[in-house]
Amino acid sequence: MTNSLASVIVNGYILNKMAVKWAKFIYNNRSTIKQYTHHFDYVLGGVADGQIFDLVKAVDNGLDISDFYEEIANYGTYDQLSIHNEKIFTYSIIRLIKVVKAYDKEKLYDKRRINKKIEL
Numbered sequence: 001m002t003n004s005l006a007s008v009i010v011n012g013y014i015l016n017k018m019a020v021k022w023a024k025f026i027y028n029n030r031s032t033i034k035q036y037t038h039h040f041d042y043v044l045g046g047v048a049d050g051q052i053f054d055l056v057k058a059v060d061n062g063l064d065i066s067d068f069y070e071e072i073a074n075y076g077t078y079d080q081l082s083i084h085n086e087k088i089f090t091y092s093i094i095r096l097i098k099v100v101k102a103y104d105k106e107k108l109y110d111k112r113r114i115n116k117k118i119e120l
Contacts, residue, residue, distance in 0.1 A: 013038070015045030018077065022046060023069035030056045041085035046077040 015022045026048045028036035052072050059068045083089075 011039060011041050013040040013043045013045075015043070018046055018069075018073050020066055020069045023048070023072055024065050026052075026072065027056060027059050027065060027068055031060055033060050038084075041083075041088065043080075043082045043084070045079060047080045048072040049075055049077060 013025075015025060022045060025043075025045075028034050029038070030053070052075070055063070055068055055071050059065060
């Protein structure tokens with residue numbers, strides 16, 4: 001087994017802009033009926049923050065993904081780097097400061113509405 005960074009980080013996904021593709025990825029990850037699991041080592045892109053769970057349920061019930069996009073694009077967003085391969089931290093490229101569980105409804109965002117802090 002090689003110890004190079006390239007052998008650890010194999011599969012990343014970057015969403016550079018809010019678009020229907022971005023909305024579909026968000027929907028797939030938040031829908032309880034989709035049971036979607038991705039296998040990316042990291043995902044970088046805008047966060048659809050806000051109360052979107054009703055909209056996710058609406059897509060589950062037939063709302064078109066384009067309409068879902070139009071609705072969630074109205075919320076403020078910020079970029080998030082989401083790490084899904086803990087081996088990335090072995091190479092000290094970034095330092096882990098805080099982890100937030102994805103479906104922990106009791107967890108509150110800090111005042112800047114950032115739920116995962118990463119130092120580069």
